[in-house]
Amino acid sequence: MSLPPRDWQGFSMPAEYAPHRATLMIWPVRPGSWGKDPRPAQQAFVRVFETITRSEDLYLLAAPDQAEQARAATAGLPRVTVLEIESDDAWARDVGPTFVKNDAGELRGISWTFNAWGGLVDGLYADWEKDDAVAAAFCRALGVSCADASPFVLEGGSIHSDGEGTLLVTESCLLSAGRNPRMRREEIEKTLCAWLGAEKVLWLPRGIYQDETNEHVDNVCAFVAPATVVLAWTDNQADPQYALSRQDLEYLQSVTDARGRPLHIHKLPIPGHPILCDDADCAAYSFAPGEAVRTPGERLAASYVNFYFTNKAVLVPQFGGDNAASDARACRILAELCPDRQVIGLPAREILQGGGNIHCITQQIPG
Numbered sequence: 158m159s160l161p162p163r164d165w166q167g168f169s170m171p172a173e174y175a176p177h178r179a180t181l182m183i184w185p186v187r188p189g190s191w192g193k194d195p196r197p198a199q200q201a202f203v204r205v206f207e208t209i210t211r212s213e214d215l216y217l218l219a220a221p222d223q224a225e226q227a228r229a230a231t232a233g234l235p236r237v238t239v240l241e242i243e244s245d246d247a248w249a250r251d252v253g254p255t256f257v258k259n260d261a262g263e264l265r266g267i268s269w270t271f272n273a274w275g276g277l278v279d280g281l282y283a284d285w286e287k288d289d290a291v292a293a294a295f296c297r298a299l300g301v302s303c304a305d306a307s308p309f310v311l312e313g314g315s316i317h318s319d320g321e322g323t324l325l326v327t328e329s330c331l332l333s334a335g336r337n338p339r340m341r342r343e344e345i346e347k348t349l350c351a352w353l354g355a356e357k358v359l360w361l362p363r364g365i366y367q368d369e370t371n372e373h374v375d376n377v378c379a380f381v382a383p384a385t386v387v388l389a390w391t392d393n394q395a396d397p398q399y400a401l402s403r404q405d406l407e408y409l410q411s412v413t414d415a416r417g418r419p420l421h422i423h424k425l426p427i428p429g430h431p432i433l434c435d436d437a438d439c440a441a442y443s444f445a446p447g448e449a450v451r452t453p454g455e456r457l458a459a460s461y462v463n464f465y466f467t468n469k470a471v472l473v474p475q476f477g478g479d480n481a482a483s484d485a486r487a488c489r490i491l492a493e494l495c496p497d498r499q500v501i502g503l504p505a506r507e508i509l510q511g512g513g514n515i516h517c518i519t520q521q522i523p524g
Contacts, residue, residue, distance in 0.1 A: 158344050159309035161267075161352050168257040168265060169354025172320030172380060174466045174495075176524035178264075179214035181295060182206070183518070184227040184239075185247035186220070188443035189282065189450075190511035201507040202247075203230055205465075205472060205515060208501050210236040212468035216522075218242040218249070218295065240298050245273075245288040248513060250375070251312035253520040254292035254303060257354060264523060266303040267352055268292035269311040274370045275335025276310075281369060281512070283447025299522075309348055310336045314373040314517055316349070319380045322356035322415030324349055327364045329372040336371075357415040361408055363401035365389060365427075368458035369449065375516045376460045378405060381423075381494045384414050389460045390424035398427055425461050425490055430479040432459045438510060461487035463514035466521070471498050474505035474514045 161168075182202065185191045191198040209215050214236045219227035220243045231237040244252060251274075254266030271289040273280035296303030317325040330336070331345055340348070346358045364372025377389045388405055391398050409422050434455045444450045461483075465472045471491050475484040484502055492500040508514050 158340070158348055159306050159352075160348070161304055161306070165304070165351070167259040167354075168263075169259075169322075170255060170257050170318040170320070171523045172318055172383075173521055174381065175320055177213045177468050177521050178524040179216055179522045180209050180467070181216050181218070181249045181253045181520040181522060183244050183247040183249045183252075183291075184217060184219040184223055184230075185511065185518075186223055187246045189445055189448045190246055192441040192510070193443045194441070198507045198511060199230060201504055202518065204503050205518065206231055206234055206237065208470060208472055208503065209467050209519070210234050212470065214238070216240060216295070216299070218244060218291065220244070240295070242291060242294045242298065243287045244291050245282065245285055247511070248288075248314075248517055249520045250314045250513075250517045252288040252291040253313065254296050255313055255316070255353070256301075256521070256523050257352075258523050264301050266292060266296040266299075266301050268296070268303050268305050268307070270307045270309060271312065272310055272335065274312065275333065278335030279333070279371070280335060281449040282445060306352055312370065312373065313520055314370060314375040314513070316353070317374050317379050318353065318355065319383050319414065321383050322354075324353060324355045324358045325361065325374050325378055325380065325386070326358055327361045327372050327374045327377065329363050330370065330374070331360075333371040355415070359409070359412055359414070362404040365458040365460050366397040366401055367456045369512055376458060376463050376514070377402070378409070379462050379464070381491075384416075384418040385421040385423070385494070387423050387425040387462055387491070387494065389462045390426050392426075423490065423494060425487060426483065427461065428459050428476050428480040429483040432457045432476055432480070432506070432509060434510075457509050458512075459509055460514070461491075463516040464491065465515045465519045466498070469498060471495050471500045472515050473500060473502045474509070475502040476506050476509070477504065
C-alpha cells in the first residue's frame, strides 16, 4: 500500500470552494479528443481562461512546439503563465497534482500514478507516459514539494473533498479493474485518508451514464458547502441515468459526513435532451492506435455537476440548442446554493466532445 512520507502529518486537501492561489490548465491539441481542427475547443478553453483570471492566476501548460500558440491565445489576458511542459492530453484535473496544505499554510503536491483511466484493462489511450509525468514536472516549476504516491492509481476527477475530513468517490471508478485491482476497498480508503488527511470516505455507487472514466465522482456529485452536495438527477425514469442517480440518492440519504452531519442533498438536473455524437462530430476526430473511438449516435456524459469554483465565481457548463432551458435552470440552482459567488455559464459543448467538461480541464492550487 502506498503511504505518504512521515512528515505528512497535518496535511489535508482543502475544499475546492476554499481560497485559491491559482488554477492549472493545459492547452488542448490532441486530435482524438479535440478533433483534427482543435480551434473550436481552444476557443472554449480561452473562455474558461478569461473567467478564471478575473479572480486568480492561471498556469497553462503547453508542449514546446505549442507554447507560442498558447501564449498568443492568452496574450490579452492578465495573470497567465505559460509553462513548457508536455502532456498527452488536456485533462489537468486528472494528470495534474492534487494539492494539500497544513495549518501553517505549507503547500505540497501529490503525484498519483496515471494510466489513462484504466491502463491495459480499459484505458482510453495506449501511451500515457507524458501525462503521468505532468504532476511532478508542474510542482518543480512551481517550486512546491511533490510526493510520489505510486503505484497507487488515481485521477483528480475521482475525488471530491469538503475540506473538513470527508471525501466523495464512486465505487464504479475506484473499484474498477483497471485502477488498483490488488487492493481491497478498505485499503483504498486507508490510502486516500492517509494522503489527503481525510477521516471518512463516502462511496457513491455510480456516476454519470456513459462516463468513460468509469464514472468519476466530479461528474455526478460535488460539495458546494460543508455537509451540502449537488447530485446529478433526472425525473425521467426511462432515462438510463435515473437508476444510477436513484442509487446515489438513497446512499447519500443514509450516511453522515466525517463530523457526523447528515447531508443536505440538492438535485441538479442533467440536460433535458441527451447530447449525442453525430456523423460530422465523429468524422472530425483523428484517433491514434489504441485510442478509444467515438461512434455516431454515442451519448456523451453531459452533466452540470462538472462545474468549477474560482475565488469569485462558479463556472457552469452550458450546452445550448435544445438544452437552453436546462442550462438556465442549472445556473439558477447553483446561484441559490452559492450566493457569495457569481454564477457564470460558459459554452461547453466543444469541451464535452473531448470526454469531460470544465471541472475536468481545471485543477485548483489552494491559496
